Amino acid sequence: MTYEPSTMNTIRSHFPILSQTVNGKPLVYFDNGATAQKPQVVIDAINELHSSLNGNIHRGIHYMAEQCTERYEAARETVRAYINAAKSHEVIFTAGTTAGINLVAFSFGEKYVTAGDEIITTEMEHHSNVVPWQMLCNRKGATLKVLPFADSGELRVDLLSSLISPKTKLVTVTQISNVLGTINPIAEIVKIAHARHIPVLVDGAQGAQHGGVDVQQTGCDFYVFSGHKIYGPTGIGVLYAKEKLLEEMPPYQGGGDMVKTVSFAKTTYADLPYKFEAGTANYIGAIGLGAAISFINSLNKKELRKQEQTLLQHATAQLRAIDGINIYGNASNKAGLVSFSMERIHHLDVAQILDKLGVAVRSGTLCAEPVMQHYGLTGMVRASFAFYNTIEEINVWVEGLKRVKSMM
Numbered sequence: 001m002t003y004e005p006s007t008m009n010t011i012r013s014h015f016p017i018l019s020q021t022v023n024g025k026p027l028v029y030f031d032n033g034a035t036a037q038k039p040q041v042v043i044d045a046i047n048e049l050h051s052s053l054n055g056n057i058h059r060g061i062h063y064m065a066e067q068c069t070e071r072y073e074a075a076r077e078t079v080r081a082y083i084n085a086a087k088s089h090e091v092i093f094t095a096g097t098t099a100g101i102n103l104v105a106f107s108f109g110e111k112y113v114t115a116g117d118e119i120i121t122t123e124m125e126h127h128s129n130v131v132p133w134q135m136l137c138n139r140k141g142a143t144l145k146v147l148p149f150a151d152s153g154e155l156r157v158d159l160l161s162s163l164i165s166p167k168t169k170l171v172t173v174t175q176i177s178n179v180l181g182t183i184n185p186i187a188e189i190v191k192i193a194h195a196r197h198i199p200v201l202v203d204g205a206q207g208a209q210h211g212g213v214d215v216q217q218t219g220c221d222f223y224v225f226s227g228h229k230i231y232g233p234t235g236i237g238v239l240y241a242k243e244k245l246l247e248e249m250p251p252y253q254g255g256g257d258m259v260k261t262v263s264f265a266k267t268t269y270a271d272l273p274y275k276f277e278a279g280t281a282n283y284i285g286a287i288g289l290g291a292a293i294s295f296i297n298s299l300n301k302k303e304l305r306k307q308e309q310t311l312l313q314h315a316t317a318q319l320r321a322i323d324g325i326n327i328y329g330n331a332s333n334k335a336g337l338v339s340f341s342m343e344r345i346h347h348l349d350v351a352q353i354l355d356k357l358g359v360a361v362r363s364g365t366l367c368a369e370p371v372m373q374h375y376g377l378t379g380m381v382r383a384s385f386a387f388y389n390t391i392e393e394i395n396v397w398v399e400g401l402k403r404v405k406s407m408m
């Protein structure tokens with residue numbers, strides 16, 4: 001199947017949820033940054049497994065268990081190819097971005113971080129890429145340092161070198177800010193950190209949705225993302241890490257499937273990737289994620305990016321034309337989302353009125369309180385676009401904002 005931008009209905013017809021009405025109005029779904037909708041092929045893949053093929057992986061030798069195992073490992077290979085990892089055992093299935101970061105913060109932290117060490121994060125991170133590092137630093141007596149961003153929304157990469165010290169153990173950074181939309185220069189950040197022999201974790205929660213990654217090209221040491229943000233199911237995600245690091249890091253959780261032998265005297269751990277996949281994995285989620293990636297792969301990626309940029313430019317121009325709206329994040333390299341505030345109108349009121357008009361947007365701190373603090377705000381409104389959104393939907397949303405303004 002190939003995507004033709006001239007026929008938006010073709011792409012939208014793959015997503016059954018988009019054709020419904022909400023509050024009596026046609027749904028306009030602009031909360032793709034929180035979670036993206038699922039194409040029918042993903043829904044079908046999950047339904048098929050639940051209705052006719054469910055068997056626990058890596059255990060049974062019966063038909064269904066073997067089928068699920070085969071498909072689970074095929075999904076791992078699909079993910080490997082999607083992010084261009086060198087080896088499929090560098091792909092660990094997790095519950096999502098948050099789970100992946102916590103895994104690294106615990107396991108990498110156990111191995112490498114001691115009192116007095118430093119971890120560098122940035123001011124534009126989602127809480128998921130702040131709190132696990134704070135917890136690690138509290139546990140170990142280490143310090144969390146913060147690379148700031150400029151008011152424009154651009155990360156101050158120029159300051160990174162001076163923030164790195166002989167005590168720095170890791171740099172962790174988002175590929176794309178979920179508030180500002182900024183697409184960070186990951187390869188450049190990796191280059192700066194690697195020049196000082198410091199590994200880099202990239203939070204790809206938004207990046208995997210807007211353009212993806214080539215982990216070998218960027219050179220990052222860890223890359224994490226969530227299935228539900230790239231048109232796959234919830235409860236599944238991926239941690240990519242370089243083989244050498246995974247070999248050296250201790251397991252995060254113990255249990256079934258992550259062991260070779262167990263006795264009360266001694267337990268030996270399974271090889272990669274299973275060492276980091278304790279317990280029954282979310283194999284149905286992983287297979288669903290594989291289906292989502294295959295769906296994305298069947299589309300024309302260039303056209304998808306173009307559509308998202310068209311939507312971003314149209315949305316930005318429309319917002320700028322309304323008095324009293326402030327946009328946050330004006331980086332020159334920006335993904336398809338716009339966060340803004342309306343003067344003298346609370347962000348929750350904006351989102352609530354839009355909801356009555358069938359328009360779903362996000363409001364609040366966007367799980368990034370430090371970004372709110374940067375601008376002295378308690379919250380923002382965010383519209384985040386996917387390739388299945390349309391210019392007409394943006395116009396409906398903008399009319400809604402004008403209505404909010406006149407009502408309030």
Ligand code: PLP
Pocket residue numbers: 033034096097098099126128129174176177178203205206226367
């Ligand atoms: N990082 C970023 C940049 C995000 O946008 C999000 C979710 O919005 C997360 C991390 C957390 O993702 P999840 O809740 O799927 O673990």
